[in-house]
Amino acid sequence: MARPSEFDRDEAIASAIRVFARHGYEAASTSDLIEGMGIGRQSLYGAFGDKRRLFLEALRRYSDGSLALMNEALAGGSPREAIEAALLVGLGDAEDLETGCLGVGSIVEFSRTDAEVNALNDAAATLVVAAFAARVKDGIAAGAFDPGLDPQAAGRMLLTLRSGLKVAARGGAGEDELRQAARLALRGLS
Amino acid sequence: MARPSEFDRDEAIASAIRVFARHGYEAASTSDLIEGMGIGRQSLYGAFGDKRRLFLEALRRYSDGSLALMNEALAGGSPREAIEAALLVGLGDAEDLETGCLGVGSIVEFSRTDAEVNALNDAAATLVVAAFAARVKDGIAAGAFDPGLDPQAAGRMLLTLRSGLKVAARGGAGEDELRQAARLALRGLS
DNA sequence: CTCGTTATGGACTGATTGGTCCATAACCTG
DNA sequence: CAGGTTATGGACCAATCAGTCCATAACGAG
Numbered sequence: 459m460a461r462p463s464e465f466d467r468d469e470a471i472a473s474a475i476r477v478f479a480r481h482g483y484e485a486a487s488t489s490d491l492i493e494g495m496g497i498g499r500q501s502l503y504g505a506f507g508d509k510r511r512l513f514l515e516a517l518r519r520y521s522d523g524s525l526a527l528m529n530e531a532l533a534g535g536s537p538r539e540a541i542e543a544a545l546l547v548g549l550g551d552a553e554d555l556e557t558g559c560l561g562v563g564s565i566v567e568f569s570r571t572d573a574e575v576n577a578l579n580d581a582a583a584t585l586v587v588a589a590f591a592a593r594v595k596d597g598i599a600a601g602a603f604d605p606g607l608d609p610q611a612a613g614r615m616l617l618t619l620r621s622g623l624k625v626a627a628r629g630g631a632g633e634d635e636l637r638q639a640a641r642l643a644l645r646g647l648s
Numbered sequence: 649m650a651r652p653s654e655f656d657r658d659e660a661i662a663s664a665i666r667v668f669a670r671h672g673y674e675a676a677s678t679s680d681l682i683e684g685m686g687i688g689r690q691s692l693y694g695a696f697g698d699k700r701r702l703f704l705e706a707l708r709r710y711s712d713g714s715l716a717l718m719n720e721a722l723a724g725g726s727p728r729e730a731i732e733a734a735l736l737v738g739l740g741d742a743e744d745l746e747t748g749c750l751g752v753g754s755i756v757e758f759s760r761t762d763a764e765v766n767a768l769n770d771a772a773a774t775l776v777v778a779a780f781a782a783r784v785k786d787g788i789a790a791g792a793f794d795p796g797l798d799p800q801a802a803g804r805m806l807l808t809l810r811s812g813l814k815v816a817a818r819g820g821a822g823e824d825e826l827r828q829a830a831r832l833a834l835r836g837l838s
Numbered sequence: 839c840t841c842g843t844t845a846t847g848g849a850c851t852g853a854t855t856g857g858t859c860c861a862t863a864a865c866c867t868g
Numbered sequence: 869c870a871g872g873t874t875a876t877g878g879a880c881c882a883a884t885c886a887g888t889c890c891a892t893a894a895c896g897a898g
Binding site (some may be wrong): 480482484485558562563565566567569570576579583611612614615617618619620621622623625626628629630631635636638639642643644645646647648 | 675748801838
């Protein structure tokens with residue numbers, strides 16, 4: 459009934475995620491986005507509303523994808539191995555500086571000033587904590603972790619640790635350092 | 649011999665630190681800085697060069713002050729108490745959103761793209777890791793920590809953990825949650 | 839093939855950006 | 869009090885910002 463889009467919406471958002479992850483929200487100009495997404499200016503505004511809407515959609519999709527990766531990592535192996543893998547999955551390394559975390563990035567950039575960003579990040583944090591906590595519970599049941607542990611609190615610690623690992627990765631830390639730090643902190647669950 | 653400055657340089661930089669910590673580098677406009685620092689536009693450029701120079705000076709001073717606070721916290725109590733205190737000192741809480749960490753903020757915003765920012769953050773990280781590591785060594789000597797521990801690696805883990813705590817604090821976490829997370833991860837040193 | 843509808847790209851907007859210019863003010867030394 | 873020097877503030881600059889307008893292009897339905 460009308461002219462179809464020349465670009466794939468999912469791919470465009472994936473590209474927007476990369477642009478936002480690299481530059482942050484404010485520093486990513488609409489021209490950066492247009493160039494990075496490979497679409498025209500009017501298409502961007504027509505399909506996504508405005509820069510803010512595009513960012514919120516990118517953040518939501520990034521969080522969904524990140525959670526999926528973590529759940530995948532959490533599904534296999536012993537509780538300890540699974541949690542270690544989930545802590546390290548998708549961090550990016552010092553080589554690929556394109557990789558940055560939209561979640562951590564938006565928290566650092568916006569703090570608590572934007573209600574919609576808050577809602578997305580709070581929801582994502584809840585899911586990640588719950589996923590960690592479930593695996594901690596498994597570990598307790600299997601006798602690998604301290605039975606006195608509060609799984610929810612342990613889940614929050616692991617989310618905090620993962621945030622720190624993301625900052626370290628963005629700051630140039632190598633995979634070995636990150637793994638070593640993760641393992642050291644993980645010992646606290648025993 | 650000439651007209652003296654009407655403002656105190658140290659106070660002005662302290663104010664600039666607050667502005668940059670709240671908004672980040674890019675999003676802090678020169679007008680924000682002028683207003684926040686309480687000085688005129690020409691005074692800013694005359695005294696600090698430009699926005700970038702001002703930021704670098706603010707970052708250096710912030711890191712110095714932050715390290716001083718941590719060293720103070722590290723000086724007292726048992727190794728475990730001291731390290732816990734150092735992990736939590738100066739994080740700011742959910743109430744005071746003005747508090748943000750210039751170090752973490754600049755790492756997240758710039759990644760490794762700016763050589764001078766890299767140099768400042770690398771130097772600061774080295775000092776923090778060393779300070780933590782020294783206290784870990786004390787703890788090992790005192791029998792409180794695992795003698796098989798690599799103090800340097802433990803120091804890096806603690807810096808990573810502190811980055812995560814800063815992100816969590818900026819995201820709205822309360823003091824209790826932060827302390828609980830710190831304690832849980834600290835158990836990994838035993 | 840024609841018409842209604844939507845997508846596209848380029849020109850354009852007012853606002854804001856970081857930074858400069860310049861006239862004037864305030865100080866210290868002589 | 870006079871002269872050299874630096875600080876100050878307001879006007880100003882080109883560049884860039886996010887976002888809009890409009891003429892045109894590309895499609896499916898009739």
